[in-house]
Amino acid sequence: MTALLSVKGVTVRFGGVTALEDAGFDLQPGELLGLLGPNGAGKTTMMRSITGVVTPQEGDVTLQGRVITKLPTHQRVRLGLGLSQQIVRPFRSMSVIDNVTLAAGHAKTLSPLGALGHRHRDAERERARELLQRVGIEEMAESEPSSLPLGMLKRLEVARALALDPKLLLLDEPLAGLNHLEAGRLADTIVALNRDGLSIILIEHNLSEVLRICQRLVVLDNGRNLAAGDPRRVMDDPAVQAAYLGSVAEREEPAHA
Numbered sequence: 523m524t525a526l527l528s529v530k531g532v533t534v535r536f537g538g539v540t541a542l543e544d545a546g547f548d549l550q551p552g553e554l555l556g557l558l559g560p561n562g563a564g565k566t567t568m569m570r571s572i573t574g575v576v577t578p579q580e581g582d583v584t585l586q587g588r589v590i591t592k593l594p595t596h597q598r599v600r601l602g603l604g605l606s607q608q609i610v611r612p613f614r615s616m617s618v619i620d621n622v623t624l625a626a627g628h629a630k631t632l633s634p635l636g637a638l639g640h641r642h643r644d645a646e647r648e649r650a651r652e653l654l655q656r657v658g659i660e661e662m663a664e665s666e667p668s669s670l671p672l673g674m675l676k677r678l679e680v681a682r683a684l685a686l687d688p689k690l691l692l693l694d695e696p697l698a699g700l701n702h703l704e705a706g707r708l709a710d711t712i713v714a715l716n717r718d719g720l721s722i723i724l725i726e727h728n729l730s731e732v733l734r735i736c737q738r739l740v741v742l743d744n745g746r747n748l749a750a751g752d753p754r755r756v757m758d759d760p761a762v763q764a765a766y767l768g769s770v771a772e773r774e775e776p777a778h779a
């Protein structure tokens with residue numbers, strides 16, 4: 523099967539810091555893949571190389587057989603990349619549904635044919651309502667984002683990403699800051715989106731949810747590939763455990779100093 527996304531031999535340096543070195547992985551169509559690694563492993567840099575925020579010094583990113591390494595982000599979005607950020611930034615003065623309608627309208631203007639039909643605001647609103655339903659916040663449609671708890675804001679962020687009709691959705695720590703129950707529910711929503719056919723890459727520190735929902739894991743450490751494959755087998759890998767323990771020890775050290 524041709525990979526939906528292929529990242530090969532990617533190296534990213536920021537001055538003297540090597541954030542990624544010869545790193546890569548493939549994502550098959552329909553997969554829900556967890557991208558893991560301790561703090562500073564290079565996950566965000568990998569995500570940014572895929573979305574085009576960062577251009578690698580070496581290596582290539584290929585989407586559906588097309589090399590996109592040097593394309594700007596908006597062109598990658600047009601080709602089917604969707605991104606839901608860790609920091610949620612809706613337009614605060616607009617209702618929840620207007621936020622998603624705006625994104626749905628933007629999706630149409632991404633293609634010339636869509637732009638011709640752009641006057642069909644009602645259809646966009648209808649689509650926005652469907653998306654709110656898919657992520658489970660349709661009852662909040664007329665509310666302002668500022669009145670929403672974090673768990674719902676995160677769902678709004680996912681709905682806005684879905685409005686751009688992505689083939690591949692990149693989720694950057696969607697469960698961060700949520701309590702156990704909310705995290706489990708949002709993880710269930712992510713599984714439902716994947717079952718509907720959406721391919722997903724999930725960066726997430728909540729390991730129990732990652733293990734519960736991901737079909738495959740890719741683990742980075744110090745900018746390099748450390749392990750990949752079946753989630754349980756990967757987490758049982760002594761090298762992965764050592765990398766995580768090492769990072770916990772590093773984080774805890776100053777507190778004990």
Ligand SMILES: Nc1ncnc2c1ncn2[C@@H]1O[C@H](COP(=O)(O)OP(=O)(O)OP(=O)(O)O)[C@@H](O)[C@H]1O
Pocket residue numbers: 536539540541559560561562563564565566567568
């Ligand atoms: N814009 C930048 N300028 C300089 N160094 C950077 C930049 N972005 C990342 N780095 C460095 O690159 C390395 C990888 O960082 P990155 O944020 O990709 O890791 P991460 O796995 O996402 O970490 P975390 O889990 O803490 O978010 C780190 O050493 C980081 O300090």
